[in-house]
Amino acid sequence: MTQIPLVQISHLEKTFTKDKGIFSPFRFNKGKFQRQQESVYALNGVNLTILKGETLCVVGETGCGKSTLARTLMGLTPPTSGEIHYLNDRIDHLDDNQRLLYRRRMQMVFQNPYASLNPRMTVYQTLREAISFHNPQMKRRNIDEKIEGLLNSVGLYADAMDRYPHEFSGGQRQRISLARALSVEPEFIVADEPLAALDVSVQAQVLNLMMDKQEEQDLTYLFITHDLAVVEHFATRVAVMYLGKVCELASRETLFSAPKHPYTKALLSAIPRLDTNAPELIRLSGEVPTPMEKPIGCVFQARCPDATPRCFSEPPIMKKQKDGSSIACHVHEEDQTS
Amino acid sequence: MSLLTVKNLNVAFRLGKQELPALMDVSFSLDRGERIAFVGESGAGKSILGFSIVNLISKPGYIQSGSIKLNKKEIIGLNRRQMQEIRGKRIAMIFQDPMMTLNPVLTIGQQLVEAIKSHTNITYRDAKNIAIEKLLSVQIASPERRFNQYPHELSGGMRQRVIIAAILLLNPDVIIADEPTTALDVTIQAEILQLLLEICKKNDVALILISHDLGIVSKVAERTLVMYAGRIVEEGPTLELINDPQHPYTQGLLNALPQMALPGQRLNQIKGSMPSLADRPSGCAFHNRCPYAMEKCKDQQPEFIHSGISTVSCFMIEEMLEEERNAQEGLL
Ligand SMILES: Nc1ncnc2c1ncn2[C@@H]1O[C@H](COP(=O)(O)OP(=O)(O)OP(=O)(O)O)[C@@H](O)[C@H]1O
Ligand SMILES: Nc1ncnc2c1ncn2[C@@H]1O[C@H](COP(=O)(O)OP(=O)(O)OP(=O)(O)O)[C@@H](O)[C@H]1O
Ligand code: SF4
Ligand SMILES: [Mg+2]
Ligand SMILES: [Mg+2]
Numbered sequence: 001m002t003q004i005p006l007v008q009i010s011h012l013e014k015t016f017t018k019d020k021g022i023f024s025p026f027r028f029n030k031g032k033f034q035r036q037q038e039s040v041y042a043l044n045g046v047n048l049t050i051l052k053g054e055t056l057c058v059v060g061e062t063g064c065g066k067s068t069l070a071r072t073l074m075g076l077t078p079p080t081s082g083e084i085h086y087l088n089d090r091i092d093h094l095d096d097n098q099r100l101l102y103r104r105r106m107q108m109v110f111q112n113p114y115a116s117l118n119p120r121m122t123v124y125q126t127l128r129e130a131i132s133f134h135n136p137q138m139k140r141r142n143i144d145e146k147i148e149g150l151l152n153s154v155g156l157y158a159d160a161m162d163r164y165p166h167e168f169s170g171g172q173r174q175r176i177s178l179a180r181a182l183s184v185e186p187e188f189i190v191a192d193e194p195l196a197a198l199d200v201s202v203q204a205q206v207l208n209l210m211m212d213k214q215e216e217q218d219l220t221y222l223f224i225t226h227d228l229a230v231v232e233h234f235a236t237r238v239a240v241m242y243l244g245k246v247c248e249l250a251s252r253e254t255l256f257s258a259p260k261h262p263y264t265k266a267l268l269s270a271i272p273r274l275d276t277n278a279p280e281l282i283r284l285s286g287e288v289p290t291p292m293e294k295p296i297g298c299v300f301q302a303r304c305p306d307a308t309p310r311c312f313s314e315p316p317i318m319k320k321q322k323d324g325s326s327i328a329c330h331v332h333e334e335d336q337t338s
Numbered sequence: 339m340s341l342l343t344v345k346n347l348n349v350a351f352r353l354g355k356q357e358l359p360a361l362m363d364v365s366f367s368l369d370r371g372e373r374i375a376f377v378g379e380s381g382a383g384k385s386i387l388g389f390s391i392v393n394l395i396s397k398p399g400y401i402q403s404g405s406i407k408l409n410k411k412e413i414i415g416l417n418r419r420q421m422q423e424i425r426g427k428r429i430a431m432i433f434q435d436p437m438m439t440l441n442p443v444l445t446i447g448q449q450l451v452e453a454i455k456s457h458t459n460i461t462y463r464d465a466k467n468i469a470i471e472k473l474l475s476v477q478i479a480s481p482e483r484r485f486n487q488y489p490h491e492l493s494g495g496m497r498q499r500v501i502i503a504a505i506l507l508l509n510p511d512v513i514i515a516d517e518p519t520t521a522l523d524v525t526i527q528a529e530i531l532q533l534l535l536e537i538c539k540k541n542d543v544a545l546i547l548i549s550h551d552l553g554i555v556s557k558v559a560e561r562t563l564v565m566y567a568g569r570i571v572e573e574g575p576t577l578e579l580i581n582d583p584q585h586p587y588t589q590g591l592l593n594a595l596p597q598m599a600l601p602g603q604r605l606n607q608i609k610g611s612m613p614s615l616a617d618r619p620s621g622c623a624f625h626n627r628c629p630y631a632m633e634k635c636k637d638q639q640p641e642f643i644h645s646g647i648s649t650v651s652c653f654m655i656e657e658m659l660e661e662e663r664n665a666q667e668g669l670l
Contacts, residue, residue, distance in 0.1 A: 233596035270528035272553030
């Protein structure tokens, strides 16, 4: 595969500030009284390159910033700082008009196809709207042909056209969202947990469809999931996130055969596998933290079974390993040097 | 000895003039301390079964016929008060959403103390001590602080732990857990399952796990029952069922898992989808999705037969066994 970087994300940060409500205490800050605000550090300096034609899977626990990463990438929410490049153009902070150019090249598929399809539009109307928006000159007849072709390609028949989203099963709805994303012939699709609400049998349908389309149209995917069995099957490379940071980035083979970061190891040990000689569960102490404060040192310190004093004082940075993967962990570093 | 015996349970929904069957002739038994699992796609009737056992089926659904015996005593038809007694003390239920069980306006401590005081006559102080001890036993750190917190101040994993603590107080014979970890993260999910498993083993509590994650089931249940369109279609020891599935539906479910295909290769999908209550096919309900379907599958219901160590209802398996038998007789 050619290694052309399609999207480059550097030092991306996103902080949400929430008013604590009318009862929150006032604070004297920088010369004026302010209501105390709560900050959520959803993205805490993410660096990631997405290569053309690959499937980059992003995994990590609830609240670690996966959806925020996807939404920032798509321009649905502006980053607090950092840069996003699409090929050679910088695409964070575009205005609406400039953004339109990219809407056609990048599309997003959401977890809940209920929420992302307009319930009052038939499948035909939904698809026609998307197509004619991006191809204003296209003739009605060509649009209709295209819609029929699209529906066929996602395994639905022409009689689906005049039905509304609620008349379809979960898997069919997710295929309709995919048809809508594909209708503008994008190069890059960001899929945020597209399989989460589906049965295994239906997951298989949707995954197969995504793989077929990738092959046919040379698509690039950023695929967010917490199902590691899916990752093991589908990913080219995997980025593991924890509390707003990428802590390990590796090819699929390397990640599953030689996980390095203590969090990745715990995550892999927790997959409920069918075989009986699965590895012993690595117990993490404590619950998934919320990113309300930036910890000094490593983001994983509170739950890490291997943490040393250094982990509480100095944040580890991503370092390239011999086998091509990158991880951010002091302990692993020391292992290697000793 | 059988602790819970369900026999020919039929549950239906009454919609207008229509009677839509949701469970058909469901029969199984559960021994003391045994752990079984129900699996199947969404809409198979797994939750309806769980609700039926604790008599929480509400209109328009109702139990048409059948029997559910706990310790040899029929529990269908018990009045509300008698059923509440059983639900509290003999059968406990854990739901996917812990807030179905927890009361949002009471602190964790208030809820646990109330549960303790409802069936023993002790002082608040003693009840509080017991509650804190139980919170510790489900691995909740700083239980004194959690005692005074409200459910919304806890994470999903911690709430599920509180419920397990509450269940421990009641010391039931059976726990029915309906997708107890579906809403949780993988690492937290693994810890909760481990906890549930340890507690069942330690206290000799029987478990009915409802899940569509075969990985989880294989870690927890000794026996697995596969449901399709309101019926049990296969039952067997979990490991045998996973390694040598008999029913075409069970085969399909297992084959569809991503780990069953080589990385990057197409997955083996089962064609079609689970039918809704209103359009359940006649005969074997799986016939319109089954790669082995024959003429008779379309209008006759296959009986349960023994195949190896499992029980399964499928004409294809029936014929296969028949052929094997004939071949053997031919050899004699
Ligand atoms: N609009 C918002 N306002 C305030 N906080 C937000 C907002 N969106 C997300 N957050 C917070 O940012 C953090 C990261 O959220 P995000 O949705 O990106 O997580 P995620 O990794 O997608 O989790 P999940 O697996 O649950 O989908 C969370 O703590 C979340 O509560
Ligand atoms: N109140 C109701 N009225 C009518 N039909 C119902 C009602 N509750 C459930 N059903 C139907 O009964 C069938 C079985 O539902 P059930 O909730 O038991 O499925 P399940 O196997 O638990 O699925 P899931 O994995 O999605 O939880 C479904 O077809 C469902 O639509
Ligand atoms: S009875 Fe017939 S249709 Fe049903 S599973 Fe067996 S072969 Fe398939
Ligand atoms: Mg998300
Ligand atoms: Mg259910």
